[in-house]
Amino acid sequence: MPLPSHANDRTPDRVKKRPSWLVGRAHATSLGLLVSAFEASGTGLRPFHYRILSALEQWGAESQAALGRDTGIDPSDMTAALVELEAREFVTRRVDPAHKRRNIVTITASGERMLRELDHVIEGVQLTLLAPLDADEQRQFTELLTRILTREK
Amino acid sequence: MPLPSHANDRTPDRVKKRPSWLVGRAHATSLGLLVSAFEASGTGLRPFHYRILSALEQWGAESQAALGRDTGIDPSDMTAALVELEAREFVTRRVDPAHKRRNIVTITASGERMLRELDHVIEGVQLTLLAPLDADEQRQFTELLTRILTREK
């Protein structure tokens, strides 16, 4: 359980004011909240399962390789994740008849229900994470982050 | 070399607009820049070495345990890091005569020079990371991040 470590410390001034450090700490906080919330949900799933289910819900059935490209998950890790999701009947896998080397992954009705349940879990994390900011500031923060990531002026 | 992975992808909408996801991606970007910059510097040091040297420069000689509390580095990892820093003569360690179980760690003149060199490396990373934002937005971003981390309204 990777809780936000190094929480109440005195960090050198050189370090603690740098955006790269702040972003790293924010990530640790966010990840800690996320993992805790998923654990507390009792679903036995983790954030990357949510990414997979989200991609399937949005783009429909896909091969494992396509799914990996959509979620940034390595093919080898994808195999393991899908075995878990299939065992819990949140997805099904069948060989594509037209392309027999492909596994077509499909989300089940139960998987869609789980996705919606996880939506609430994740929304709760956003609320906690951004609680110190008012609505306007939350929008600003999100917009600035997006700009940094898309590298757009 | 943990470069920012999952860079040019199509991420599910459910995922890609959430602050927790954006923060995670920003962290990956930042970390990639940081590690690359340290590698390119040819110093053979990594970001956590910088944290250690920074703490020593700011608060003076400390025991390893105190240093660990100041930098969020586990005592066992601290030992390994200090062995490296001592081998390169950026710090010295000697047993505290008054408390023989403590190692007093001191930064050397050479270590202080290295610290200043690394300052430039890190400043370059901040410039790259925040390049999409203008000066005002950079200040806003840093302030919002700080508020989130200190949990202050």
Place this chain on the structure above:
DNA sequence: GCCCCAATATTGGTTGTGCCAATATAGTAC
């Protein structure tokens, strides 16, 4: 002063994650 507990440094191991290599299989391009 003495005894028990806490602090320190160290070694070694565990866990989780992201990545890569090798392989077997199957489709595609020419």
Place this chain on the structure above:
DNA sequence: GTACTATATTGGCACAACCAATATTGGGGC
């Protein structure tokens, strides 16, 4: 048809954060 590419899977590696066990040493309670 041959050579190349894509796919799924297994296994493993590297790295970081963290934890456990140990030996040593001080400090506090009595």
